[in-house]
Amino acid sequence: MTPVLEAKNLKRDYHIPGSLFKPAKTVHAVKGVSFKVEQGKTLAIVGESGCGKSTLARMVTMIDPITEGDMLIDGRKVDIAQEPLTAEMRSKVQIVFQNPYGSLNPRKKIGDILTEPLIINTKVPADERRDRAMAMLKKVGLEEKHYGRYPHMFSGGQRQRVAIARALMLNPRLLVLDEPVSALDLSVQAQVLNLLADLQDEFKLTYVFISHDLSVVRHIADDVMVMYFGEAVEYGSRDQVFGNPQHSYTKTLFAATPRVDVDAIRARIERRKRVA
Amino acid sequence: MSLLEVKNLTVEFQTASGPFRAVDGVSLKVDEGEVLAIVGESGSGKSVSMLAAMGLLPWTAKVTADVLTFNGRDMQAMSDSDRRKIIGKDIAMIFQEPIASLNPCFTVGYQIEEVLRIHTDLSRKARRDRAIELFQSVGIPNPEERLGHFPHQMSGGQCQRVMIATALACNPKLLIADEPTTALDVTIQKQILDLLMKLQAEHGMGLIIITHDMGVVAETADRVIVQYKGRQIEEADVLSLFSAPKSVYTKALLSALPENATGERLPTITEKLTDAEIFAGAVR
Numbered sequence: 277m278t279p280v281l282e283a284k285n286l287k288r289d290y291h292i293p294g295s296l297f298k299p300a301k302t303v304h305a306v307k308g309v310s311f312k313v314e315q316g317k318t319l320a321i322v323g324e325s326g327c328g329k330s331t332l333a334r335m336v337t338m339i340d341p342i343t344e345g346d347m348l349i350d351g352r353k354v355d356i357a358q359e360p361l362t363a364e365m366r367s368k369v370q371i372v373f374q375n376p377y378g379s380l381n382p383r384k385k386i387g388d389i390l391t392e393p394l395i396i397n398t399k400v401p402a403d404e405r406r407d408r409a410m411a412m413l414k415k416v417g418l419e420e421k422h423y424g425r426y427p428h429m430f431s432g433g434q435r436q437r438v439a440i441a442r443a444l445m446l447n448p449r450l451l452v453l454d455e456p457v458s459a460l461d462l463s464v465q466a467q468v469l470n471l472l473a474d475l476q477d478e479f480k481l482t483y484v485f486i487s488h489d490l491s492v493v494r495h496i497a498d499d500v501m502v503m504y505f506g507e508a509v510e511y512g513s514r515d516q517v518f519g520n521p522q523h524s525y526t527k528t529l530f531a532a533t534p535r536v537d538v539d540a541i542r543a544r545i546e547r548r549k550r551v552a
Numbered sequence: 553m554s555l556l557e558v559k560n561l562t563v564e565f566q567t568a569s570g571p572f573r574a575v576d577g578v579s580l581k582v583d584e585g586e587v588l589a590i591v592g593e594s595g596s597g598k599s600v601s602m603l604a605a606m607g608l609l610p611w612t613a614k615v616t617a618d619v620l621t622f623n624g625r626d627m628q629a630m631s632d633s634d635r636r637k638i639i640g641k642d643i644a645m646i647f648q649e650p651i652a653s654l655n656p657c658f659t660v661g662y663q664i665e666e667v668l669r670i671h672t673d674l675s676r677k678a679r680r681d682r683a684i685e686l687f688q689s690v691g692i693p694n695p696e697e698r699l700g701h702f703p704h705q706m707s708g709g710q711c712q713r714v715m716i717a718t719a720l721a722c723n724p725k726l727l728i729a730d731e732p733t734t735a736l737d738v739t740i741q742k743q744i745l746d747l748l749m750k751l752q753a754e755h756g757m758g759l760i761i762i763t764h765d766m767g768v769v770a771e772t773a774d775r776v777i778v779q780y781k782g783r784q785i786e787e788a789d790v791l792s793l794f795s796a797p798k799s800v801y802t803k804a805l806l807s808a809l810p811e812n813a814t815g816e817r818l819p820t821i822t823e824k825l826t827d828a829e830i831f832a833g834a835v836r
Contacts, residue, residue, distance in 0.1 A: 324737040325708075432594075461593035461764060466808040466818035473816060488738060491767075495810035495818070532742035534767025536811055538795045541770050545791065551753055 278351035280449050280482040281336065282312040287344035288331050305331040307506040308345065313499070315449070316476065318483040320497035320514075322490065322529070328506040329486050333454050336484060337371045350449060363397040367446035374455035376435035380427040386413075386438055387423040393445045408445065415478075416441045417471060433464035437471065444475065452484045457492060469496060490533045494518055502526045554581040555726050555758040556605065556643075559619035563597070563604045563782075566612060574613075575601045576782040582726065582758040587749075589761045589773035589790070597782035598762045602728050606643060607635050623725065641671040644719035648731035650711035654703040660714045661699030667721045686717040690747060709740035713747070720751060726758040733768060745771055766809055770794060778802050781827060785834045800825060800833035 285308045294300035306328040313319045321329045334340040335347065341357035348354070349368055370393075373379040380389060390409040394400050400408070410420050416437040427435055436456060443451055453472070457465040469492065475481060487493050493500060493514075500517040502510035502525065509523040521527050535541075563575040575597040582588050590598045604615045607627065620627045622643060627635065647653040655663060661683055668679045680699070687695035690713040703711055712732065719727055729748065733741035749772060752759045761772055769776055769790065776793045778786040778801065786799040797803045806812060807819045 324739060462766065462805060463593065463808050463820060466810075467820045469810070470817050470820060490738070491810040495813055528739055532739045534741075534745075534765070534771045536766050536770040536794065536806075536809060538791065541791055541794055544771065545774075548749075548753075 277314065279312040279348075280315050280350060281484070282348040282351075283336075283345065284310050284347075285345040286310065286332070286335060286342060286347060288328075288335055288340065289343045305506055306335070309501075309503070309506075309508045310345075311499075311501055311508070311511060313450070313482050313484065315482050316480045317498040318476070318485050318496055319499045319501060320485045320487060320493040321501050321503060322487060322493055323503035324488065327503045329503050330454060332503070333371065333452050333484065333486055336450070337369050337452050338365065339371075367393075367397050368448055369450045369452065370443035370446060370448040371452040371454060372436070372439050372443050372456050375459050376432055376439050377459075379439055380435055382427055385424050385426055386418075386430075389427075389438065390442055390445055393442065397446055409441075412441045412445060415444070415475070417467075431464075432460050433467060436460060436468055440468075440471065440475070444479070447479070448481070450482045450484065452486070454486045455488070456485075458487065458489060465492070472496070490529065502529065553624055554583050555586075555623060556580070556582045556760075557619055557621045558601075558605055558617060561601055561604060561615070561617040561620065563600055563609065564614040566614075571614075574782050575604065578779070578782075578784050580777060580784075580787075582760060584725065584758055585752075585756040587752060587759045587761065587772055587774045589763060589769045589776045590779060591763055591766065591769050591776060592779035593764055595781065596779040598779050599730050600782075601779075602645075602730065602760065602762060606639055606645065606728070607632075608639075608645075637671075640667060641722040642724055643726045643728065644722070644724040646712070646715050646719050646727070646729040646732050648734050650708055650715050650735065651703055653715060654711055656703055659700050659702055660706070660711075661701075664699075664714065664718045664721060667718055671722045682721070683717075686721060687714075689720070689751070690714075690717045691743075692717070708736055709744065712736065712740075712744055716744075716747065716751070720755070723755060724757060726760070727752070728760045728762070730762045731764070732761065734763070734765070741768075748772070766806065778805070780830055783831060783834065785830065787835075798835040799830075801830045 286306060287308050288306040290303045290305055292301040292303065309332065311319060321332065323329045335342055338354060338356050338361055342355060346353060354365060387409055390412060391405040394405045410423060413420060413422055418434065418437055457468050460468060476483060485496060497514050500512065500514050501508050504525045510517055510521060510526045521530060559579045561575055561578045562573065564571045564573050578601050592598045603609050605620060609615060617628065622638060654660065664683045664686065665679045668674055668682055674682060683699055684695045687698060692698050692710060692713050732748065733744050736744060745768065761768065763769060773790045775789050777784060780801055785801045793802065797806055804825060810818060
């Protein structure tokens with residue numbers, strides 16, 4: 277079976293033009309990353325800010341062109357620098373952003389937000405667009421009465437549901453989730469993660485899940501890729517990466533993640549008593 | 553005697569649809585050398601209660617409390633100028649967004665020396681030496697050079713270190729850290745928390761950490777207060793909170809942690825709990 281997404285030696289450079297006082301500079305944001313994701317699976321990309329994970333997300337979503345390397349979506353080579361993007365390709369990959377307060381247009385009603393991808397990319401008539409949006413609202417755990425409301429009338433978790441619904445309107449094969457739960461409260465985070473798991477089962481969706489929260493990654497991912505300064509320093513199945521991390525950065529990352537088990541807390545209190 | 557003692561604190565805001573009670577009957581105590589964590593989801597009134605205790609809320613907020621004392625002095629009866637002498641000196645605060653809480657128009661050195669100029673009678677030279685010493689203690693490399701930098705020239709983690717250095721400038725007795733690591737990466741978060749704990753132990757200050765992150769609580773606190781919608785739900789020492797939570801809300805919150813998940817799905821008990829059930833299950 278061909279993987280939904282395959283990347284071979286993907287690179288992305290940003291050119292910063294020089295000025296009178298500064299010479300031109302090239303930033304290598306992603307330096308040759310290879311991975312593949314099978315249908316219905318989740319690849320988690322982990323790394324600190326500035327490590328190139330969002331640049332990677334922009335390339336996969338075909339927002340930014342690739343500088344070097346190959347990207348295959350459903351076995352088809354895509355390069356937006358060479359040929360313009362077709363509506364068909366655009367509907368295959370969709371993205372959900374981190375901040376649901378910033379990613380929804382405050383002047384548009386939820387119904388308009390959900391039907392807009394259909395207007396742009398398909399020839400679906402208006403009444404069917406409305407029906408599809410209504411159905412999608414229910415799928416993500418909202419109600420039909422929410423169709424005519426504005427984003428400010430919703431809580432953060434509900435807005436993220438709207439953003440997920442919008443991404444699913446075009447029946448994508450691949451969903452890129454750029455820190456989808458890091459702006460949400462703990463209990464809301466659990467609800468959204470459950471929703472994502474349910475939708476994955478129902479639509480056989482493939483996820484590229486970008487996060488810095490290792491506990492979330494451990495819960496949701498099948499494969500994990502750890503990025504550090506534009507390079508993939510660790511790539512393998514979840515159990516491999518969490519069970520036996522190879523690279524020193526991965527180990528640092530695990531050591532830095534707060535532990536909430538009772539034994540760890542007891543050990544910390546003991547240490548504190550000894551110092552005092 | 554406790555360092556900070558608050559009894560039955562209530563904060564109300566006037567809104568178009570009548571008064572809104574952001575904090576409802578919160579009581580807390582912090583002793584010297586103690587780390588208290590206040591944990592709650594957004595809108596639980598954890599930041600507002602601390603801002604109210606420090607008198608930093610705008611006049612639109614109505615603050616009432618039976619007792620509000622710092623080091624035995626009544627903060628409510630105090631004049632504004634007396635309170636300003638305490639705030640920034642004996643009580644210091646670190647805010648969530650390190651880059652936003654520094655003034656972009658001044659160098660970080662100016663901003664840290666400003667605190668010293670207002671609260672101490674050190675000379676210009678002594679202030680500069682103290683600033684360098686503080687930068688060293690929070691782990692900023694090349695402090696002499698760094699003092700002349702502007703906030704935009706530093707990373708988020710470095711800015712948070714500057715904020716901590718500024719807060720520690722006058723050796724405060726109580727440090728309030730409002731979501732000190734929320735905007736930072738996990739590796740930086742670890743460094744900042746370790747630094748806070750180290751400085752707390754060295755100076756023997758009282759430390760209040762406001763957070764929504766159970767991980768931060770587990771890594772730092774001695775005692776924990778759980779808040780929900782402005783009310784106190786549970787107060788316990790950190791070990792009993794995590795090993796045997798008493799209130800339904802704390803139980804639900806801990807079960808929603810991905811680390812504690814057993815199956816494919818995370819339990820979302822809070823979704824089903826009504827406010828009345830949560831408040832009824834409160835353990836004080």
